[in-house]
Amino acid sequence: MFDRLTERLDDVFRKLRGQGRITERNIDESLREIRRALLEADVNFQVARSFLHAVREKATGREVFRSLAPGQQVVKIVHDELVTLLGRQMEPIKLADHPPTVILLVGLQGCGKTTFAGKLALNFKGQGRPPFMVAADVYRPAAAEQLKTLGDSIGVPVFSQAETGEDADPVEICRRGVEAARKSSRSVVILDTAGRLSIDDEMMDELVEIRALTQPHEILFVADSMLGQDAVETASRFHERLAITGCVLTKMDGDARGGAALSIRQVTGQPVKYICTGEGLESLEIFHPERIASRILGMGDVVSFVEKAEQAFDQEKAAEMEAKLRQETFSFDDFREQLQAIKKMGPLDQLMGMIPGAGKALKGVQVDETAFVQVEAIISSMTAKERVRPQILNGSRRRRIARGSGTTVQDVNRLVKQFQAMQKMMKQMSRMKPGRMKMPVPFA
Numbered sequence: 001m002f003d004r005l006t007e008r009l010d011d012v013f014r015k016l017r018g019q020g021r022i023t024e025r026n027i028d029e030s031l032r033e034i035r036r037a038l039l040e041a042d043v044n045f046q047v048a049r050s051f052l053h054a055v056r057e058k059a060t061g062r063e064v065f066r067s068l069a070p071g072q073q074v075v076k077i078v079h080d081e082l083v084t085l086l087g088r089q090m091e092p093i094k095l096a097d098h099p100p101t102v103i104l105l106v107g108l109q110g111c112g113k114t115t116f117a118g119k120l121a122l123n124f125k126g127q128g129r130p131p132f133m134v135a136a137d138v139y140r141p142a143a144a145e146q147l148k149t150l151g152d153s154i155g156v157p158v159f160s161q162a163e164t165g166e167d168a169d170p171v172e173i174c175r176r177g178v179e180a181a182r183k184s185s186r187s188v189v190i191l192d193t194a195g196r197l198s199i200d201d202e203m204m205d206e207l208v209e210i211r212a213l214t215q216p217h218e219i220l221f222v223a224d225s226m227l228g229q230d231a232v233e234t235a236s237r238f239h240e241r242l243a244i245t246g247c248v249l250t251k252m253d254g255d256a257r258g259g260a261a262l263s264i265r266q267v268t269g270q271p272v273k274y275i276c277t278g279e280g281l282e283s284l285e286i287f288h289p290e291r292i293a294s295r296i297l298g299m300g301d302v303v304s305f306v307e308k309a310e311q312a313f314d315q316e317k318a319a320e321m322e323a324k325l326r327q328e329t330f331s332f333d334d335f336r337e338q339l340q341a342i343k344k345m346g347p348l349d350q351l352m353g354m355i356p357g358a359g360k361a362l363k364g365v366q367v368d369e370t371a372f373v374q375v376e377a378i379i380s381s382m383t384a385k386e387r388v389r390p391q392i393l394n395g396s397r398r399r400r401i402a403r404g405s406g407t408t409v410q411d412v413n414r415l416v417k418q419f420q421a422m423q424k425m426m427k428q429m430s431r432m433k434p435g436r437m438k439m440p441v442p443f444a
Contacts, residue, residue: 006297009078038262083289100178105220111223118154131187170194175214191210199234204242221247226254236267244270274287
């Protein structure tokens, strides 16, 4: 996310920090570079102009020129204005006083509405709020089946045309779906409506009818972030007819520019509430403007990193793992379990971007996530006894494991060596006082 923009801004700020003294000329040159970077990121022209005007006004103040570190002051001003541009603070979903909370999803075809519906349902389920999904897209072939498959995979019920009769239109499906959610005491009902290849009156009229009949508490416009300004323009047109209450940006993992994220709030006046950072159903993030601004400026996002770690690592299992470390019984099974927990946190390149300085330090380095697959294959090819007592892994056993995992003996040797080094480190850690031990994060 934002890779290209982050890189360009980093170049600008490095030049500024190298200046012993900041002048209006320095500021003007930097702002020209920032303007170019924003336009290349496909940020709306009017949004970019307003942003730069606000930065210039504050960056040419007397306190900046007299500062001992004027370059850092300018970076702080840009950061603060980015936070303002992105919406200042996180805007949560408005929950109904009397459940269910009705959430209407709208957007063009192919923007990722159905997948987002599954992600949102899983998110609410994790909060202890039982969700219910309604498949109201009767136009796209197998749309209802796709939502049902997602629902089955996360244990969430799906209401569709099959429960209403073949003649039911999307408006009737939504109405009866909300009723069914209420009768089954569901906390949240998510209406997955149809998209079109382009906006048309028929599509909008149908959505207006659904809104009037179901009285949704939230109307979320789902946009493909890779479309940049086109997504922002479409969001604006949906807002004119439906009065959307928030936006969702999908496919952020494939968008190196970030123009939609930087423009959509200012153009529509409505907040971004979620971003989708991958294909997996867990790849959903609540949109925090300050955290996103820090990521854009290469400052990392430690808070989000810790939150992901807390979700991925079970507290009870962490306590069990600590006991194993103290008893020096940490095995390859435990090692594999930790790897699987790390994978749940999301793509490694995104995780690295959340650690301050890591993105810059690892610039150009390709993160090979297939290494995880290889490690798991090697461990799976071991017997239960070998996983618990790796010291019995002689030459013939290692050759058998290599054949079974589709790897080489050298790969097996490398993993065993890394594991033994980790065990040695853990042996030293086990001598620490209880409560001071930190759980290790293995990277093969």
